[in-house]
Amino acid sequence: MTGIHPPGGSLARRTLLKAGAGGLGLAALADLAACSKDGGGSSKSLKMLYFGEQAQATQLQNRLQPQIAKLDATIKFEISAINGTDWNDFLAKVLTQIAAGTPPDIISVATEGLQLMASKELAIPLDDYVTKDLDALKEYFADIHPALVESMMYQGHLWELPDSFNAGNMFYSTELFQRAGVVPPSESWTLDDFETAATKIAKFKGINAFGWVVRLWGSWTSFMYANNANLLEEGKYDGGDWLWNKAYAGDAAAAGRKGGWKWGAPTANSDATVEALNYMIELTKKGLSPSPDVGGGGTLQGLFASNRIGMSIGGGFWAGGLTNAGMKNGSFDVTMFPKWKSQRHLFGAGGYAIFKSSKKKDLAWEVLKLLVKPETFDLVFPGNVTTPGRKSLVTAARYAKTGPKHWSVFYDTLTKHPDTAPIPAPPYYNALATALNQRTTQAISSGNAKAALDGLQSDLEKAAGAS
Amino acid sequence: MSAVTAEVREAVVKKRRGHPSSHGEARFGFAMIGLSVLFVAVFTAIPIVASLGLSFFSWDVISTPEYVGLENYRRLFTDGPVLKSFGVTLGMALAIVVLQLTIGLGLAVLVNQRKLVWVRTLFRTAFYLPLLASTAAVSIFMGYLFDYKFGVVNYYLGLLGIPNVPWLTSGFGAAATIVLIAVWQQIGFTFVLFVASLMSVPTDVLEAAQIDGAGGLRTLFRIKIPLISPTILFAAVVALINAMQLFDQPYIMTKGGPGSATTTVTISMYQKGFQNLQFGYGSAIAIVLLAAILVITGLQFLAARKLVFYQ
Incomplete structure (x- = not known):
């Protein structure tokens, strides 16, 4: 035998087996799926998933930790970043992480993933929490355009508190x-x-x-x-009066708002x-x-x-x-x-939801309220990397360093064009x-x-x- | 001398009886084999079996898996886009293998004719380097290079008066570009195999051919290629298996597009499994891909019985 003497059969078989490696990820998920039901972080930690770089997530975690310590001194706040090219990529990775048995307590999800998460009952509706704390939240709702809130509703329930948005x-x-x-x-x-x-x-x-x-x-x-x-055909779910009648009573921009966008036939x-x-x-x-x-x-x-x-x-x-x-x-x-x-125009909104599997839902709710406070926004999104959901934060001072000159367009899109709607993101x-x-x-x-x-x-x- | 002979004899007898040191050696050997077996079992065999099992379920990661029997396979064989991805993969894989083998062999023959060792080393290093680069990094880089409007390639073609070429934005262009990039990156492997194989062709055989008046081409086709045919078979099998799993380049550079022109089976599998949350269906696609690779490789070995020359 001349030349390199590859042990043809055995090596080829070994390499052949590698062909099945594509199934590895899928199979590994199957093995780990059983763990996914327990959910939530450990008893001493509160976990949040974040779309971005880990360095930013760690910075944010360190900035928020003192405020979270005021809520519960024994809890360690952990933010894990998931990097992705877009929300589609982010969601795929989030779901893989859930399958791997490490679901978070809190997740930041944009319009893209809201109905998927809600329809699969991964998150919990916030209706009861919002109703309970409505007095404290009136200031928040007064500052958030109802179109953003409605985009976070599904089947009559509110699933997230929006904190940001971007209109096209x-x-x-x-x-x-x-x-x-x-x-x-x-x-x-x-x-x-x-x-x-x-x-x-x-x-x-x-x-x-x-x-x-x-x-x-x-x-x-x-x-x-x-x-x-x-x-997709546009429609709206019934319901939501529990919120509109109390949090947005008398607000003309809330007229005709219902229980979230219902995406129908293609x-x-x-x-x-x-x-x-x-x-x-x-x-x-x-x-x-x-x-x-x-x-x-x-x-x-x-x-x-x-x-x-x-x-x-x-x-x-x-x-x-x-x-x-x-x-x-x-x-x-x-x-x-x-x-x-x-x-x-079209828009997408961002916000936070509580995972159904979380064992610390009450604490997670307190953190959600903290995350939508005006003073928290720049901790989460430093440097104008998104549009604040709170109108009071969209100011000349905010855009003085970066521009653009006509920054008011961002929020005016919602107020001057009331037919503006979220992107069609069904389950x-x-x-x-x-x-x-x-x-x-x-x-x-x-x-x-x-x-x-x-x-x-x-x-x-x-x-x-x-x- | 006799004392030494007696010592050797005693050692042999001890070894036959099972000397403690030989037990230790055996244990070490089994441990090493055990590690390999464990590695293959955990990272290859068990996932394949688990994938096979999962392919009989409908599972979206979130809900409880539901047994659906052969439904995922029935669906696969009536799913036009997925079937098309098998065709796309096969076409691209064949192109990659043919180009990789012919160019790799051609370059190896040329380099092998250089008598200077440093020249050979230089070429071996140069052709092998792309293989060491991360495929993802190469794909991102190539995506910029071949960009229709802003790419460097079209910029230089433009200087020559050639209009912009839709490298990645036309169906054929995208497939051809991806094939060329895959070949460029993988060719080092076949090249090095062929160079080493050609170097070990017995010189007496080559000298005999020379004495008999055989020219360069005749020597190549009648002596060298038959003698290195087992290596060619090996390279062909490995190249085809790799090419059938093509994912990184099309996913990063074209996301499987334009349309579905570069949607390979592995991209289909990823889309169904990880993006559309149909993990059972994704597994079924993985299993059918594995079966397809097994069948094609089997055919290669069958053909090799007639075409490969073992000394």
Whole structure:
């Protein structure tokens, strides 16, 4: 025998066995599932899951520990960070952690995961706690727009106390607008104005007029909302009067609010939805927008910060994000999303829920109230990395260092456009997000929005049926 | 001398009777084997069996698993997108294996002709280096490199007057780019195997061929390749098994898109299991993938009976 003498059979078999390693993760979960029922942290610790970096989580943990010690001196507050490209990724990892037998007591969950968590009864409704402490919470509710609270309701119950949100506004580079001779857009600008500005900016070599990311929040879905369309039929659950009548009595913005958003049958291939995605394809064909990436938007933010993109959809989190990426205050600004058939925006909210398996629910509730106090917000979110849910925190002083100049747009989106609604995140959100990403890239690469959205409609019907 | 002989004889007898030191050696040996067996059992065998078991259940991590028999398998064989992912995987895997073997062999032959040892070492190191890099890091980096609008590759092509190429944003382009990146990263392994194998081709056989008037190409195809064919078989089997599990590059660079053009079986499995919380279905996909790899590898060994030359 010449050459290397690989023990063909045995090595190949061994390598073959490795092929089953894909099943390892799944199998390991099966073994560990039995542990998941116990839940909660140990008797001396209160665990919270946080979407972000562990270094930030540890900082936050250290900052909050003294305040938590006032509630219970024997408790150690532990925050575990879960890193992910987006909420879809975060949720998948959270569920894996639950399966591994280490569910937390408190979890920060955005709109994306609320109905999934509530429908699977992973969390508990906060109705009783809120009713019990309503007097103390009146100040909180008076400061939080009811649209945010309603987005945290499901089937008539309140599952989270929102502390932050991001609406899909339009950020633009003031420098590129100036170079192109485009007047900064007003809040009431239209889609035609948007395209005119984009055409002027696209004249510069190496610059893209408009950049976007394939995802559910602030993607082509913003155009879909402005076109009065959606991926799912919109409805609302009955109930919620227990909250609206007491916490928001007399508040006009609370009129018509019910028990949370009820996402019905898929409407992904409706004419208006197809029209919205077709508009994006046309933007790409006209050279006004590059083919988008899938995912969290870090690259997009980097490109915008380096003045290679003229406009992009962003929320309050872009103020901190662009500053951290090196943009100077004044080199970017924000306005409302342009008006198409309407100027309806989409938003996602963030907040905290108590895990059903927690053995320290009462303490967790006290921590939840602490987390939504005004003075806690900047401990949790230093540097404008999201929009405060409390209106009193959205101030000129907050944005004085980072910008944007028209920071008031963030909260005005909720107050001036009352039809603004949360992203469609039903209990089968994960399947929806996966299908949406795939079908969007299919549409952009093939140029056929109708075929891709027919496929999405079929995907969503299957996912809805299976949930 | 006789004293020494007697000593040796005594040692042999003691060994046959089971000298204490030989017991210790045996225990050490069993311990070492035991560790390997334990490792394989915990990290390979048990997960495969557990996956097989899980594939008969419907389980979303949160609720109690529900026994569904063969339903996950029935669903798999009628699930168009998942079946398509098997086709995508097979196509990409075949392309990767063919390119990896032919380019790897070609480079090995060229390098093997260099008489200077340092030249060989330099090339071996150069081609092996990508294999040492993290696939995730390479994929992120390549994603930037091949970006349609802002990528360095299209930038330099643009300088040559070539319009932007949709490397990752067209179906064929994305699949081809991922194949090329996978080949680039994995080629070091086959290359090193082939170089070592070619170096051990007996020189007397090569000299005999030279005396008989065989040229370079004839020597390569009639002498060298047949003699290293067991290595080629080994490389082909390992490359195919790796390629059938392609995940990192398409997941990071294209998330399986555009559309489902680069959605491999492992991505389908991840999506169903970890993203859509259908762990039973995800396990069924894993088991069918394992079966497919076993069948394909079996076919490779069957073909090898005719094509591989064992000295």
